[in-house]
Structure formats: C-alpha cells, structure tokens
Amino acid sequence: MFARILKNGSFHDVVGYVTRQFHDPKEYTPDTWRIIGSDNIFTSDYAKMVQSFEAIHGFMPGKENPAGHISISFDNADAPRLTDEFMAQLAKEYMEGMGIKDSQYLVVRHLETEHPHFHIVYNRVNMSGKAVNERNNFKRSDKVVKALKDKYGLTYSPLKEKYEQKKPVFKAKISAAIYGCKSWDEFTRRLACAGIDVKFHDDHNTGEHIGVKFSDGDITMNGSKIDRAFTYRRLNNLFELNRKQGQSRAAAPTPQPKVRVEYTRQNTSSLIENVAEATIGAIGNLFTLGPGFDPEEQAFQNAIKKEEAKRKRKSRKI
Template sequence: MIAKITTGNNFNGVVKYIIDTNKQAEIIDSVGVRLKDINSIISSFTTQQGLSPGISKPVYHISLDFSSKDTDELTNERMSEIARDYLERMGIRNTQFIAVRHYDKNHPHIHLCINRIDNDGNLISTKNDRYKSEKVCKAITREYELYFSSGKEKVNRHRLKGADKAKYEINDAIKSVLEHCCSWKEFIQQLEQQGIKTQFKFKGQSSTIEGVSFSKDGFSFSGSKIDRQFSFSKLDQAIQNQRLADHDSQLYFNGRKTTVQQSYSCDERVPPKQNYTHSIMHAGYGISGGGGSDDDPNKKKRKRHF
C-alpha cells in the first residue's frame, strides 16, 4: 500500500474530483458528513471549516493505492477498515472524512477527503506526515498481509542498457523459475535456457558452497546484489519449500550420494577456490537442505567476490 498526501484550501475542488462519475467513484465510508449529494458533502466540510476560519489549508487529500495482486481480497469493507486504521495510526482523529473508491485503474485505490479542522475547531498537524505515512503504510501492508511490491517492478525494462539491463533480466528470470523449481538442477537448467549462467562460490580452501552468482551477456552479479532474497541460503530455502521429498537433504554429484547435514559440499575432486559454473548441472545432482549462508556476517571476510 502506498499513500499520496496533499493539502489544499478548497473542499469544493477536491470533493468534485474524487466523486467524479467518470472515475466510477463509489463512497465506501464517511464520518460526520451529509451524503445527500455533492453539494451537501461540500457544505458539511465548509461548515466545520468555519470553526477555525483563519487556516489557509484545511483540506487533507490522501489517496491509498494497493497492488493489483490484492484486488480479490480488497472488498469495500476491507478497504474501509484499512482506511480507518491508517487514519488512526496517522493521528487523524475526531474529524470529518469521506472515503471514495475509484475503479478507473487496474489497481484498487481509494481517495480520502479529510477536514484538518477537527470537531472541536483544532487544527490537525501535518508535521512529518509523509515520513510517518511511509512507516504506517509498510506496517499495514505487513499486518494485513497485502502484497509488497518491489521497486524493481516499477522499472521500465525497455530503457535499460548494459549491466542494468542484464541485472533486471536475471532478476525477472529467477523470480519466474523459482516458483516451480524443486531442485537446484532444475533451477540452473531453466536459467540456462534464458542465457543465464549460475556460479557457486566456495568457502576458503574447502568445497563448501557459501555463495552464488549469476551472469548474462558478460555481466556477473552475486545473488544478493540482484535481490536480498536471492542469496544462496534464501534461494536454497525457497527451492526446499518446493520439494515434496523428505527434509533429509542429499547431494548427488558425479554418481555419488552424500547426506548433507550442516554445510554444502561438492565432490572433493572439484578444485578449491574455483567458481563452480553451470556445467555442474550436467553431473546429475540436486542440492537441498540446511547449510551455510552467504548472509552470515562471520563469513563475509572470507569470501571472494566475483
């Protein structure tokens, strides 16, 4: 959920904008406002504004935008509940407001018209409201289990070039294949089909895997540099979650079957301190289970960077 906040001096303009029939507007909630028609709504706000006539900007206009992925869950009742919770956490209380849902875009969104002159004639402060709103939106998104959109989703891929283009293409590919891959072998194969190579990083002189990177078109990035969810440990956990097999992890490599306990190991014939490229997939192996994490701060000093 994202909030956009503006203040204004004219209830007439804001009310007419958010109740515009061309936007398929629907009033889903209100407090202290007569809803007979647009004029009665405006009159309700301006009458209370008269309790403190010297205020130049008595209008609070806040839009709450949600991801299209939440459309099925966001009934009018649910959106009204969220709107009231948002206002409460923002400290906007004891005043008039209307909540109007629009259907003119692909994503659910509502507009709130709020009177900054409360029922007692006091002015509702806007101090640090945008900073506060950002924190409130994140908390509500998490607590109501709404979709957290990544900033990467808003990037115009067609305008990217070079390393940025490769990085976002890798990001999109990993997200796509991760949803249905049940093994590292399958994961690597599907990425290779999209021109992406997978490389593993080893711990010190051992053959224990502690990191992963991906390369395309001559550009290489560690998993966590593409997205924090793409570190070796988090990718491995995601792949584990797809598996239907027993949680006892096993590593298959060059025909050998080895039980994996607390760390990941490759066949001892693999040269140490060498990037383990995508060719490993042709050995017929699978990786799963608990193990080393490339997010472990105690390991970062020992890692080599690609």
C-alpha cells in the first residue's frame, strides 16, 4: 500500500480525470473504472458530481483549487484480497486518519493498470463551510499508511522499501553539495560527482523551471519528497543568497592586521651611551684643577708678565 498526495485542482479537472472524461473512450471504456465509495455526492453522471462538490465549495468561494486528490496503490500480492468493499473501507479509514472528516468525497477504482489502485477526490471545504485541516499531510499520510498496512497485514512494497532506504542517502549528498553553492550549474556538477543527476520540471506555458528531482539511475525522487528545503524555489533562493554574500565579501576591503611593537628597557647602557659618557668625561677633565695649585704664586707670575709687557711697549716708542 502506497499513498501519493497529488496536486489539488478544480472539480472539473480532478473529477474529470478520475472518471476518464478526458481520455480516449475507445481505450478507457466504462469497465476500466468504477465508483466504489462516496459521501454527499450525486454520482449519476459527471456533471452531477461536479455540481455536488461546487455547491459546498460555495460556502468558501475564495478557496483556490478546492478539489483534493490522493492516489492509493497496492502490491500485486494483495490483489486477491482487494475487493471493492475492502478498498472502500481502506479509503474511509485513510481519510479519517488524515483528518478529512465531515467532507464530501468520491472514491474511484481504476482497473486498466497492472497494480491495483484507487483515487480519492475530496472537497477541501467541509460540510460546515470550513477548510479541511491539511497541515503536515505528507508526514501524516506516511503514518496512516503504515498503520493500515500493519492492521490488515498488507504487503510492504519492495519499491517503497528501496525508496525509503535511499531517501537519507540522497538527503546527505544534497546537503553536502549545497554548502556554499552559488548556482545550479555548480550544484549539478557537485552532485554528478556523487552519482546523482539533477532533473527539472518546467512550466508548460513559460518553459521556466518550477520543480526539481534527483536520480541515481535507479530511483528518482522529487526534491520536496526528500526534504522541504530541497524544493526548486528554496534551493534557487539559497544559491542567490550565497552569490550575493560572495560578492559582498569580494567588494569589502581586506582588513590589515594590527601589529603591536613592545620595547623592553635594558638595564645596561648601550654602546652609544658608553661612548657619550667617555667623551663627556674626557672633556670635563680639561677643566679640572690638578693637585699643588697656589693662587698667590699664580697672581705674582701674572704681575711680572704685565710689567714685562709694559717695558716692551715703551722701548718700542723710543
């Protein structure tokens, strides 16, 4: 048993798909599908079913894409047990576990495929005119499916087991590849080295990328199924942020390291100080009076020198 929560849409589109209104009637004949369960829906024809849903949606006309859509598939090993009644019971218990209560629904079984499966179409506006609580519906779905498989002994699909085993491997490789990544090209090259290919889902009208999935050649997973952080929009925003931060760092001036020089005062005198002291000491000695100096003797000698000088001047005049 494996549940897929599909894209919500209008009742015209979703009901039309499950009842094969838009398929080739030669290939999809009335015996390739049948309604096996419903509540508060006129099931006589396609138009009455759509009108029944839209009448309740009128309580909340602003609710976009009001038709919820879920596909539930089974392993071929369980095929002998899968009567219409048993499938309808499983659909009802699944919706109760998902919190889809007091709301219109339609259960349609498809018979043309290899694996047994059915589709649930439900009104996202309940009979009280309030929105159905769909918070954490992906995680909740996994828990409800596991509980039903354990309760009824349904087969755990080998493909599902392989999917769950590889999911953490994909997550680890993608988490490593996005570190500091600035573009999808860089991201794609990094993952290619890890054995993972990146594929895009494009808008049919604009051709722009709107989704991303990853493949190892054996299993392909949507980014949102691996982790909600791996949607195309969130990854694109992350790469843009990393690119802007890289440009900001490149434009900012490189800070110069601050160097602090500390001087240690030496206790011993430097060579220059020693030379200066020696020079000053030598000059000072010129003005130092030596031992045995007599002031009176010096005055007498000076007087004699003056008298001799006077006599020499007189003799020159004569």
